[in-house]
Amino acid sequence: MKRLLFVLLSGLSLGAAHAQKPYDVLDWRAPVTLNTYLVQQLHGQYDQRRTALAAALQSEPAMRAYQDSARLRYRRLLGALPAKTPLNAQVTGTLPRDGYRVEKVVYESRPRYHVTASLYVPDGAAGKRPGVLLFCGHEAESKATESYQKTAILFAKNGFVVLVVDPISQGERYQLVDAAGKPLTRGGTTEHTLLNEEAHLLGSSAVAEQLWDNERSLDYLLTRPEVDADRIGALGNSGGSTQTAYLLGFDERIKVAALCSYVVSGDRTLELSGPADGCVMLPGAGAARLDGADWPIMFAPKPLLILAGRYDFVDYPTIQGYQAELNQVYARLGRPAQTSLFTYDDGHGISRPKREAAVAWFRQWLYQESPQPVQEGNLATLSENELLSTTTGQVATAFAQEQLLPQRHLGQARELAGRRKKLRGPALTAAITRQLRLPALAALEAPVQVERRETVQPKGVALQKLILRREGQVPLPALLALPAGSAPVSKVVLWLPDQGKRSLADSVALLNGYLAQNCAVLLADLRGLGETTDPEQFNDKKYFNREYRNALTALQAGQPLLGQRVTDIFMALRFVHQEPRLRAAPVELYATGRAAPAALHAAVLTPAIARVFPSQTITSFEQILTQPTDKDWYSVVVPGVLEYYDLPDLAAALGAKRLPAAPGAAAKK
Known part of the structure; x- marks a missing residue:
């Protein structure tokens, strides 16, 4: 609805806005140009699927x-996973209950990295029983959430x-x-997202890291003498x-499953509601042609139940479509008969009717019973404090040697920096091309179509409006200021401001200074910047990125925003090369903020940029790991980049002659 309202209002106010x-x-x-383009790319990928x-x-x-x-495609997206190490499991307390007991459990999915859990064990005769893993949604209380306690109790x-x-x-x-163990962000969805962007730089993801915890949780469950490993x-x-779906596609030991209020990230979901938080988003899933139904399909034909709320914010027709494929x-x-959709007239969450349906499903297949209804009754739950598995309530403070994910990520980045080869020349350009998912140089340098529009001069400087087009790319809007006369210019100054070309178009003194020196000035809006900035209402502030929707959709499609913006720079350079007055002149490139890393990469890829001046920007990808709660990092994230190079490596390759000021310094005019 929010998207539709914006579309209607935009159409009504278009003339006034211009x-x-x-x-x-x-x-x-x-x-909405960039998002429309990205969704179209995803549609193409999922049409192939x-x-x-x-x-x-x-x-x-x-x-x-x-x-x-x-x-196979899923495993490739996950990247390298850790080796299995001792769980060092502990039961830190036991709570007798009516017909069952709750054990407070802690184990290490990796050395010095603890997982907390509650184990519900039925009373009664000795013997092995079916084991069940229950994975929580985004509630802060997690395992202590009332609905999850009731699910486990039932x-x-x-x-x-x-x-x-x-x-x-x-x-x-x-x-x-x-230091006191207090969260630095406002909730799990924010933290998932910030951890995910860190992991991406290392060739991993929050999805892979959570998957590994869940894999080791299954390992722990199977150590229990009460559990039948075959059920x-x-x-x-x-x-x-x-989380469940991702585990279904990974571990064959699971025999029966149920997915409730299934959060997914296929093309329809990304078009309708945008990306979810970092524990859901797996970079490259679109490029790998993996949709939400594919993880359940990997599990087929084992018994699988989908539990849905007809009025869930998770799009119900999408769930129906997945079930139709599964059928x-x-x-x-x-x-x-081994897959089914249970729908209840409610919203998001595992409500009582869904809990009852899930238990009936599991009894049917793990106890080999004929289908029969399950009645929940009144179930007494415990407080969050009663269910704590640690003495302090947080693993960060309960274990003196705990190595949390941010520390692990930073340590891994520094280890990579110490052992990776210093790439130069063709090896570096090949690494950049591969990591940014760029086309071959010939395609980057292909001609552009130039649509010349009116010339405006509201402040006295004549600026011609241009649209640069290339098949398969987002149109690039630009403004061109030329010195008087028709003689070739002495220099072309290409400006790529983070806030868009309009932020400099009024800088009369700056523009006249260039023109007086017989310089041409080209001001351009890289995709997603300036007039193609994504509307604020589509980018929830909890994700700490003002263009989260486009950054994550681009990663889903396997096309990092940074790489797409490098393509835009090459379009601008090609325009310069095509223009008779400009083609012989050296190009100086000034870029700020989110445009600056793209400028740095482009300068390494082509000698057409004589000098580059990046400013007001990130100085290294490792900076994302040392300042994890800063904002807008996802705009420059490149999956796996720290395995091959960092921004200082690009600066070194350019040298002081082509990069007079280090990234982050103030740009020289």
């Missing part, structure tokens, strides 16, 4: 091959051993904390359902 912004060039809804699935559904061998391919009263796990950044496991299930709600997959694999 009258008020004399330096704007584009005559359409420019602020839908075509591949349709072909796979023609035979069982083809369907099995599709599953194998999806698993399962325990029906004969299951249940492990309820605190996710990263929730419950007792906050990672970005001060293991998993379920989760909201973000916990996403076809399970039918092709000869098990049509």
Whole structure:
């Protein structure tokens, strides 16, 4: 609704807006241009996925091959995972309850990195019982949340051993904390997102890190003498359902599953509501053609129940579409009865009817019972403090040697810096091209179409409006100021301000100074900046990035924003090369803020930039790890970049002649 309202208001006010912004060039809804482009890229990627699935559904061998391919693509996205190490599990307390007991559990998924959990064990006769992993959504109380306690209790009263796990950044496991263990951000979704951007730089993700915790949680559950290793299930709600889905595609030990209020990040979801937080978003999933249904498809034909609320903010038609695909997959694999969609007329969350449906499903398949209803009754829950597994309530303060994710990330980055090769010349340009997902140099330097629009001079300096176009790219709006006469210019000054070209277009003294020296000035708005800035209402402030929607959608498509902005710079350079008055002149490039890292990369890639002056910007990618709560980092995140180079490496490659001032210093005029 918010998106629709914006579209309507934008259309009604278009003429007025352009009258008020004399330096704007584009005559359409420019602020949503980049997002429209990115969603179209995703649609193309997911159209390929839908075509591949349709072909796979023609035979069982083809369907099995599709599953194998999806698993392989998923594993590649996850990157390298740690080795399994001793869990060093502890039961720190036991709470006897009515028909079951709750054990407070702590174990290490990695050395000096603790996971807190609650284990619900039924009373009764000895013998092994089915085990269930329960993954929590984004509630701060995590395992102590009332609905998760009731879910675990209902399962325990029906004969299951249940492990309820605190996710990263929730419950007792906050990672970005001060010396007293107090969180530095306002909630788990923010922390997930900041940790995710850190991990991306190292070739990993919060998804992979949470997956590993959950994998080790399963390992712990299987150490319990009460648990039958051949009867293991998993379920989760909201973000916990996403955790569950990611585990289903990874570990074959799970035999039955349920996903409730399944949060996903396919093309329809990204178009309708934008990206979720960092524990959901897996960079490159679109490029790998993995949609929300693909993780359940990897699990097929094992029994899988989808639990949905008809009025959930999670788009119900999307869930219906996923279930329709699952129905076809399970039918092709000869098990049509082993998947089902349970819908209740409520909203988000694992409510009582959904809990009852989940327990009935698990009893049907893990106890081999004929389907029969389950009644919950009145269930007494415990307080958050009663369920604490640590003495202080946070692993950060409970364990003196605890190594939290920010420290691990920074240590890994510095280890990479110490051992990576110092790339130069073709090796460095190849690394940049690969990491930024750029096309070959010939495509970067391909001709541009130039649409010349009116000339404006509200402050006395004549500025011609230009739109630079190239097939398959976002149109680039620009303003061109030329010195009087028709003689070739002595220099071209290309300005890329973070706040957009209009922030300099009124700088009469600056522009006249250049023109007096026979210099041409080209002011351009890189995609997502200036007049194509994404509207504020589409970028929740909790994500600490003013263009989170576009930055994450770009990463989903496998096209980092930084790389796309390098492409824009090459379009501007090609325009200069095509213009008779400009082509022989050296180009000096000035860029600020989010445009500056793109300028630095472009300068390494082409000698067409004689000198570059980046300012008011990040000085290294490692700075993101040393200042993790600063804002707008996602705008410059490049997955895996620290395995190959950092920004100081680019500065060294350019040298003082082409880079007179280090990145971050004030730009010289």
